[in-house]
Amino acid sequence: MPVEDVACIKAVLAGDKETFSKIVERYRKRAFLTAYGIVHNEQDAWDLSQEAFIRAYRNLKKFDLSRPFYPWFYRILKNRCLSFLRKRKQMAEVSIEGVFGLKTSEIDHDQARLVQECVAALPENAREIVNLRYYQGYSYQEIADILEKPIGSVMSGLFYARKKLKELLQEKGL
Numbered sequence: 001m002p003v004e005d006v007a008c009i010k011a012v013l014a015g016d017k018e019t020f021s022k023i024v025e026r027y028r029k030r031a032f033l034t035a036y037g038i039v040h041n042e043q044d045a046w047d048l049s050q051e052a053f054i055r056a057y058r059n060l061k062k063f064d065l066s067r068p069f070y071p072w073f074y075r076i077l078k079n080r081c082l083s084f085l086r087k088r089k090q091m092a093e094v095s096i097e098g099v100f101g102l103k104t105s106e107i108d109h110d111q112a113r114l115v116q117e118c119v120a121a122l123p124e125n126a127r128e129i130v131n132l133r134y135y136q137g138y139s140y141q142e143i144a145d146i147l148e149k150p151i152g153s154v155m156s157g158l159f160y161a162r163k164k165l166k167e168l169l170q171e172k173g174l
Helices: 003-013 017-039 042-058 068-094 109-121 124-135 140-147 151-171
Strands: none
Touching: 003 017, 017 042, 017 068, 042 068, 109 124, 109 151, 124 140, 124 151, 140 151
């Protein structure tokens, strides 16, 4: 491992948090290119690179100073990218049976894309509830806890979100 990396990591572990920016600067472009090679989207690659640096920073105390930094960081970045791709695939294959009673197998890729577009067009609060319920699978109570709202507000919010989503989907011919 380059001596500079060891010195930076030791300084960060000793409390000099700003020094980590030197490591970020040193590996930023390489991290972006790695992420881009996995996710094939420029903005997602930048975001995932930043998330990986944050995770690396938070887990730096687990890093073995006798080993090179980048291979350790690469595993963090790769795992973050693969997790992102899994989540994106799940969103493309979302079951909207709660909205229309359809099974995922009855929805083709273009229809799933239309569903995503319509969900994205919902007002932010409705989109958040739909995402938590249908994409992440939370119960009404869990959503209420996450959003710090009464369960009745979550239920009515989801009702109106589904109603609006149904309108948007019908406008698109689904």
